[in-house]
Amino acid sequence: MDNVGMVLVALIAGALRVSTPFLFVSLGECLTEKSGRINLGNEGALVLGAMTGYAASYETGSAWIGVLAALVAGGGLGLLHGLVCSLARVNDVAMGIAVMLAGTGIAFFFGKPYIQPSAPQLPVIPLGFWSDAPQIRSALDVSPLFFIGLLVAFVMTWAFKNTRTGLVVRIVGDSSDAAKAMGLPIDRVRVIATTIGSALAGVGGSFLSLSYPGSWNEGLSSGQGLVAVALVVFARWNPLACAAAALLFGAAGALGPSLQTVGITQGYYLFYAAPYALTLLIMILTVAPGRVLRGMPGELSLTR
Amino acid sequence: MRDQHLVSRRTLLQGMAAGTAVATTGLGTSRPAFAKDLVVGFIYVGPKDDYGYNQAHAEGATIIKKIPGVTVLEEEKVPETLDVQKTMESMIELDGASLIFPTSFGYFDPHMLKVAAKYPDVQFRHCGGLWTEGKHPKNTGSYFGYIGRAQYLSGIVAAHTSKTKKLGFIAAKPIPQVLINVNSFALGAKSVDPTITTQVIFTGDWSLPVKEAEATNSLADQGVDVITCHVDGPKVIMETAERRGIFCTGYHADQSKLAPKGYLTGAEWNWSKVYEAFVTEAQAGKPLPNFVRGGLSDGFVKTSAYGPAVSEEARKQADSVKAEMIKSPDYAVFKGPLKSNIGKEVIPAGKSYPETAIELESTDYLVEGIIGAIG
Numbered sequence: 056m057d058n059v060g061m062v063l064v065a066l067i068a069g070a071l072r073v074s075t076p077f078l079f080v081s082l083g084e085c086l087t088e089k090s091g092r093i094n095l096g097n098e099g100a101l102v103l104g105a106m107t108g109y110a111a112s113y114e115t116g117s118a119w120i121g122v123l124a125a126l127v128a129g130g131g132l133g134l135l136h137g138l139v140c141s142l143a144r145v146n147d148v149a150m151g152i153a154v155m156l157a158g159t160g161i162a163f164f165f166g167k168p169y170i171q172p173s174a175p176q177l178p179v180i181p182l183g184f185w186s187d188a189p190q191i192r193s194a195l196d197v198s199p200l201f202f203i204g205l206l207v208a209f210v211m212t213w214a215f216k217n218t219r220t221g222l223v224v225r226i227v228g229d230s231s232d233a234a235k236a237m238g239l240p241i242d243r244v245r246v247i248a249t250t251i252g253s254a255l256a257g258v259g260g261s262f263l264s265l266s267y268p269g270s271w272n273e274g275l276s277s278g279q280g281l282v283a284v285a286l287v288v289f290a291r292w293n294p295l296a297c298a299a300a301a302l303l304f305g306a307a308g309a310l311g312p313s314l315q316t317v318g319i320t321q322g323y324y325l326f327y328a329a330p331y332a333l334t335l336l337i338m339i340l341t342v343a344p345g346r347v348l349r350g351m352p353g354e355l356s357l358t359r
Numbered sequence: 360m361r362d363q364h365l366v367s368r369r370t371l372l373q374g375m376a377a378g379t380a381v382a383t384t385g386l387g388t389s390r391p392a393f394a395k396d397l398v399v400g401f402i403y404v405g406p407k408d409d410y411g412y413n414q415a416h417a418e419g420a421t422i423i424k425k426i427p428g429v430t431v432l433e434e435e436k437v438p439e440t441l442d443v444q445k446t447m448e449s450m451i452e453l454d455g456a457s458l459i460f461p462t463s464f465g466y467f468d469p470h471m472l473k474v475a476a477k478y479p480d481v482q483f484r485h486c487g488g489l490w491t492e493g494k495h496p497k498n499t500g501s502y503f504g505y506i507g508r509a510q511y512l513s514g515i516v517a518a519h520t521s522k523t524k525k526l527g528f529i530a531a532k533p534i535p536q537v538l539i540n541v542n543s544f545a546l547g548a549k550s551v552d553p554t555i556t557t558q559v560i561f562t563g564d565w566s567l568p569v570k571e572a573e574a575t576n577s578l579a580d581q582g583v584d585v586i587t588c589h590v591d592g593p594k595v596i597m598e599t600a601e602r603r604g605i606f607c608t609g610y611h612a613d614q615s616k617l618a619p620k621g622y623l624t625g626a627e628w629n630w631s632k633v634y635e636a637f638v639t640e641a642q643a644g645k646p647l648p649n650f651v652r653g654g655l656s657d658g659f660v661k662t663s664a665y666g667p668a669v670s671e672e673a674r675k676q677a678d679s680v681k682a683e684m685i686k687s688p689d690y691a692v693f694k695g696p697l698k699s700n701i702g703k704e705v706i707p708a709g710k711s712y713p714e715t716a717i718e719l720e721s722t723d724y725l726v727e728g729i730i731g732a733i734g
Binding site: 061064065068069072073163167170171173189190193194263267268269270272273274275277279308309311312313315316317318320321322323324327 | 405406408409410436558559560561562563566567568569570571572573574576577578579580581583592594595598599602603617730731732734
């Protein structure tokens with residue numbers, strides 16, 4: 056295979072492998088923000104989910120129980136954030152940072168005994184069975200969680216547009232006055248949206264520890280949850296765009312190592328910065344000065 | 360009525376001051392410099408079971424625990440900030456530690472130096488090569504090991520095992536200590552087969568699991584079939600290599616459990632040797648050396664036991680080179696004429712640098728046969 060082909064395969068492989076945590080966290084955050092809250096604590100939910108998932112998988116011997124445990128752990132953290140933010144005069148950004156620190160702290164504390172042991176991993180779907188090239192075979196070993204994430208993106212898009220529940224979430228997120236006039240339970244909707252969103256982030260964490268890179272240690276997330284929160288803005292609060300953005304970030308993250316392997320070694324720090332430079336560029340190109348971001352929920356504390 | 364039961368504020372303060380004075384003097388006298396029962400403190404920057412840098416030190420501490428009359432204190436995940444000063448002070452004040460090993464590079468300046476100035480009776484030895492005679496306090500010091508030769512041996516075994524003749528090295532940052540390891544590994548491999556190449560990937564930081572896994576995968580995609588590394592926790596790299604069905608050689612500690620099929624050998628620290636020496640001297644009441652360095656022949660460094668995939672031929676060659684290294688302290692891995700991978704002559708003909716050579720500490724090149732760039 057020639058070098059361009061190699062890099063392309065690596066980019067596709069990277070998009071499939073690295074994108075899943077971004078996908079889950081950004082979908083979760085998208086749901087939360089659609090209801091009018093910001094949850095920076097999703098980084099904490101990601102790390103806590105990674106630890107809980109790994110621990111549960113190791114203790115029970117089943118990786119899927121691990122995913123479930125991660126879902127519950129992430130949801131619990133989201134519930135906390137949602138409930139506290141429902142109190143009067145609580146700033147959701149500040150609370151989010153507190154939840155993030157709490158989540159990572161709890162995960163590090165209870166995760167100590169699970170750094171050494173090896174837990175059962177999630178199975179992969181070998182979509183590359185038709186190829187003889189080991190590169191393609193390994194690139195197309197895709198985790199089922201990736202497809203579940205895509206499915207969630209489609210369901211969310213459809214639900215926001217076509218269901219009553221989706222409409223309620225959007226109304227609560229866009230105008231609390233309108234929601235009050237309609238008699239909608241604003242706080243309850245937001246708490247539920249935050250809980251589900253954080254549970255999704257927890258599942259994203261279980262992908263990190265149970266699929267790729269597939270082990271638990273304290274440096275596992277290295278800030279991916281925060282990047283995913285930013286991706287939501289980048290994706291204009293559209294779940295399908297979140298999926299696309301996650302794939303793009305995954306591919307861009309694979310660019311640095313794969314270019315180094317084919318011998319393009321100068322300036323690798325620049326390639327590592329590629330995802331961030333890309334985000335910045337698209338932001339600059341698409342945001343006109345002085346206007347509210349298109350698609351942004353009106354109730355977000357950023358706009359008020 | 361109530362006032363009778365209350366101690367006046369002045370009496371209370373006086374009492375407290377007296378109490379503190381008694382307590383401090385009490386502590387001062389009950390802390391003999393180097394008596395038989397010695398309290399030794401170890402401070403780690405990460406978790407002590409990380410299969411890497413910190414585990415290597417913690418394994419050394421475990422050996423010390425077995426020495427009679429020694430109490431070992433350990434604290435992990437101490438950041439290289441004011442926190443480490445607090446940890447050292449609490450080890451000294453509350454637990455009576457008289458010998459402290461802050462094991463991470465960033466603990467030295469200013470943290471260890473500050474605490475050392477405050478407690479001149481307590482001995483501090485820091486892992487790294489930063490201590491300078493005359494510049495730093497007498498109760499501080501440095502210990503460090505040369506691990507390049509062990510990497511050279513790993514390179515020999517890797518070259519024998521590789522079928523594609525392509526090796527991979529995942530490194531954190533292009534600093535001299537890392538580059539010496541990369542170069543040693545590549546030179547070891549080239550001593551077996553001069554055509555063999557070593558592909559180096561820099562991840563940019565000491566612990567980035569996702570990037571390390573990506574690097575392992577892209578090396579495997581490119582046909583590399585033996586991978587080694589210089590990062591803080593090699594766990595993810597070893598596991599990913601094993602999953603891809605390729606071979607790996609370890610670093611820092613023994614990682615054979617993580618890759619039972621593919622683990623060949625590894626370059627490990629043997630800090631217990633260093634710690635034992637310090638502790639026995641301290642127990643005997645002798646002054647501790649300030650600057651300790653050593654390599655394979657001094658037992659500061661060791662190699663992992665060979666894995667099942669290592670051929671008889673590879674074992675033989677690696678063992679004979681190892682025996683030679685242990686016999687002669689001047690054994691040089693870096694011999695002229697040696698060119699860098701951009702064609703510059705880095706060591707002229709007739710010159711050779713043993714591991715202790717000062718010239719190696721400013722290594723800023725990758726030797727011929729390595730694919731990669733440091734900039």
